[in-house]
Amino acid sequence: MSAALQSSAPSACPACLAAPSAEALANANAPTEAQIALSVPAVHCAACISTVEHALKAHPKVKEARVNLTLKRAMIEGDPDLDADELVATLASVGYEAHELDLATIRSTATDKAGRDLLMRLGVAGFASMNVMLLSVSVWAGAADATRDLFHWISAAISLPAIGFSAQPFFRNAWRGLSARSLNMDVPITLAILLAVVMSVWETALSGHHAYFDAALTLTFFLLAGRYLDHRTRAVARSAAEELAALEVPRAIVLRDGVEHVTPAAELRVGDLILVRPGARCPVDGTVHEGSSELDRSLLTGETLPVSVHAGQGISAGEVNLTGPLTIRAAAVGRDTSLHRMADLVAIAESGRSRYTPLADKAAKLYAPGVHILSALSFIGWFIYSQDVRVSLNIAAAVLIITCPCALGLAVPAVTTAASGRLFKKGMLIKDATALERLSEVDTVIFDKTGTLTEGAPQLSNLGDHSRRDLTIALALAQGSSHPLSKALTFAAREAGIHPAQITEIKEIPGHGTEGRMGAQIVRLGRPDWLGAPETDATSAWLKVGDADPVCFRFEDSLRAGAEDTIAALIQQGRRVVLLSGDAQAPVQALAQRLGISEWQAKCLPQDKLAFITDLTQQGAKTLMVGDGLNDTAALSAAHVSISPATALDAARVASDIVLLGKDLSPVAEALVTAKRATARIRENFQIATLYNVIAVPLAIAGLATPLIAALAMSSSSIIVSLNALRLR
Amino acid sequence: MQILTLLIPISLVMGALGLVGFVYTLRSSQYEDPDGDSQRILTDEWDDHPKP
Structure with missing residues (x-):
């Protein structure tokens, strides 16, 4: 991380110079109190309310905090410099997942x-x-x-x-x-x-x-x-749903004559030089002009392994930059990007979907x-x-x-x-009015892999294989980095009670890994090709201490909570379960076997997923698509009914009928049962109403x-x- | 029948009072969080003294 800051320092300077004036402007009409809204999907009882409120009020900058259980939301008032991320961390430490919400968007709906x-x-x-x-x-x-x-x-x-x-x-x-x-x-x-x-x-x-x-x-x-x-x-x-949409703001940093300008993504032109910092999502299609890094393509393609890029290589909109800052020469912007071509696919899929007439x-x-x-x-x-x-x-x-x-x-x-209330308590948000009725007809359930059945975040799987010394070194190198594998390593090592070793001169080498000095030895943690280690099939990072042979840290994508139970329940309900993933053969097969899914396909392109669902629909099947990535959006909108997790990309959430608010996947199986019962009740109610008319009208x-x-x-x-x-x- | 001159105004006034009460609760946002309110009475946090 420190390396990233250093390397972007020359170009960041003008922005620093510009920032104070902006800050002064903001302060001139700044409110004396900051208001922050957090979505806390897991609160459900009196004990939750007081835990969350106490945790928030214990924060020194918070003046007032109140939980709204109906909306599963916390409103916080505090000092002007109160930062939402601190509060999210505070809540995470007492065991509640929280997301910040855009106040402006909420206000329009809050008063209702x-x-x-x-x-x-x-x-x-x-x-x-x-x-x-x-x-x-x-x-x-x-x-x-x-x-x-x-x-x-x-x-x-x-x-x-x-x-x-x-x-x-x-x-x-x-x-x-x-x-x-x-x-x-x-x-x-x-x-x-x-x-x-x-x-x-x-x-x-x-x-x-x-x-x-x-x-x-x-x-x-x-x-x-x-x-x-x-x-x-x-x-x-x-x-x-609007809350979720308010989480992402499309902005880009454009370099003009070496000066950084923050511009709305809509105003980008072909040929612009765009700076993408580590952790940011690339707003355009283009080629890397300067810098090297690794890209997370999971939301676009479903691949779990980060891909390394260097100057001259292509990059698509929607990919997330992981390690080093990249300067990108835009080749396609706005509607021409691969992201938008995906959106066009959605439009085609939607026009093909037969309109459902509610009961x-x-x-x-x-x-x-x-x-x-x-x-x-x-x-x-x-x-x-x-x-x-x-x-x-x-x-x-x-x-x-x-x-x-x-x-x-x-x-x-x-x-x-009644049904939506019941499902909302379980952490499901019904966005579409007819979603329940359509859900009750589902006979085939199609899952995406990365980010849906799995967390989409790697977990260290062989912590026990390493010596304590290696672990302390690895932790020291990993803890400063925002790379997902480093984060996973840091998390696992801290859980195991490891303390970082004394390592100096730590710097991140974009696209390769992290390097530091321990005494006289150079220590490195990074990609296998950088450290001269053999390529493996699994996701891995290697640690090399001095001249010793590198040791391997293996990672696997952890299963989403409730995934096993959900699949088991769906199969037991007699529904056909299919796994479609854009990821490579081996991890998809492994996951399918582990969950007992007999039908699966790897390396699916968005078009393949769409075609698969359209075929099924033409054969008369009623499909439920559960997915989170951009590569799923077309499939989500083509399916009879669709569900996406709250962590999904904006486009995927918009395309789906139901949003899963918590991390747990298990409400899916239950939702199908609830939907069936709800539709039965609706029909019963119509029968009651008809019976009443049959008696009363002749009178x-x-x-x-x-x-x-x-x-x-x-x-x-x-x-x-x-x-x-x-x-x- | 004389009693009607008393009873009818009384019933009308009582209905109007109920309506005014309802408008007051609505204006002061008492229907924003029904689930939360039903849970909050179970906490013993302010049992000893009212919330300042």
Whole structure:
């Protein structure tokens, strides 16, 4: 690391000079307090809350910390120089994984104006309906004549403004639907509410017996409840998905006349010289102009081994620079990069995916015209029979109110909310509204290897083979480096209680390894070809002390937690499990055997994965793709439904329907079961709603439906449907 | 029937009070973290004295 800093020092100087003025500018309007938001996916109970809050508050710069369990998020206030990375480390030390979140992105969703607006309307409708119900019960109990009329007038005085305020979302949606010349679910709802209110006012004016004010209000209340549940499920998913998107900022450092400029990646030109520091992702396709280093290509190709590059060699956008700073001459920028060609592949894949019609839409398509026809027919029938507009309109209104989709409006949102809540607790975020329904149909599960079934980070596998002296030397050399193998070595050695040896003059040789001096001896840790060691198949780093033979540190990619259980559970559920990886033959085969996956393919290009899934889809299989890399994005969007871990690249997360928030893979198998049960509940709820209509509609058409019967039928069906959904929890 | 002149205003006022209470809880962000609130009552952290 120190070598990296030294070698970039001459070019960094101008930036250093420029920095103070920028700092001064920032300080001029800097807030006196810093606010930081962290996503903490693992909190789940009261003990977690106090552990996390205590750990954060113990940090000297933190003034206030509060955990929001619903959003699995911690908000921290503290000194202006508070650094999120320190807090992430603090939480890691008490055993909680945390990610920093972009505050600006969160703020737009945190207040959730639409949600509050719906809740306010729901509240108004609720309290108004309670009051009106009180008056209606007295009427049903036998209030007559002037008393009844008085009660009806008071009901009208409460209902008219309450409905005018609360039912606005339905009115607006219905109007939008009508102006687009389509019948959505809100058209019959609006018609029922308006007709009920108008008829009731008319009846009240003529001192009639029946008024439907309570029905209109409870209808609004139950439907708003469904709407709100629906909104909440989506808002939580949306804000969390945006949180993940806010983690990466596309910027690049351009060298112009030897001076560094930080530029948005969108403004890069072909021919620009771009500096990519160790740990940064390359923003363009190009050739290495200066410097040598190693590249991590795992997100693009699935390869686990870092690849070394030197001046003159090609580099693609999306690859991560590991050891030394690289200067790159851009050959393709923006839309022409290999990254974007991958995105084009996604577009092609998406256009090929058959659009899924959710169950609720299928129901609405049958329902909306049916209700109108039924209501119109009963009006015509009664008008021919009785020649009385008032009676016929009353019946038509009753039919509309009775058939109004209270239960139907609650049937889907209540179940999705219960199921999403359950899965969210397990660490899964449902991004797409229909993902649960599609998930329930899955029969084939396709996994990516690197970063999905494995952690994508190497682990030292032969610590025990080495002498303590070698380990202390290796640790001293490795601890300063940001190379993944060095990090893994450092972690493993520290776990084993090793202390670093006294080594001086440590410097990182980009593309090769780290070198230092111990007494009179030169010690080196690095690639086998640098140290004259034999090439091996496995991922390895070698240590050479003086003139002694180099010793080998072997690494393997560790399995993601829960991977074994998940695969076993999926196979036991009778699903076909396939492993598709861009990695070499040997590691893929080893992993497949270890997990008991019989079908696997190595060295898959993104196109191969896409073709594999398209073939399966054409054969009628319903596929679930689980992947994290850019090479998976096309496959993710082509699959019937897709899951990606939170560590995945932005593009992969956007392409997938469900995001796995924690490190554990085991929620996947459970999600399939939950989804199946959820869809079964949705169907049950539709059956309940249909049964209710079959009983209630003939009564309404026959003119036997009194406001009391309407209220009873509507409330009971809504409550039954909600309770049925709650069985999922 | 005279009692109605008393009872109806009372029921209306009580309903209005409930609504005002609801609006207050909504405005003061008491529905932001329902899961957290249900868990927080289980901690014994502020049992001896209220949070300052």
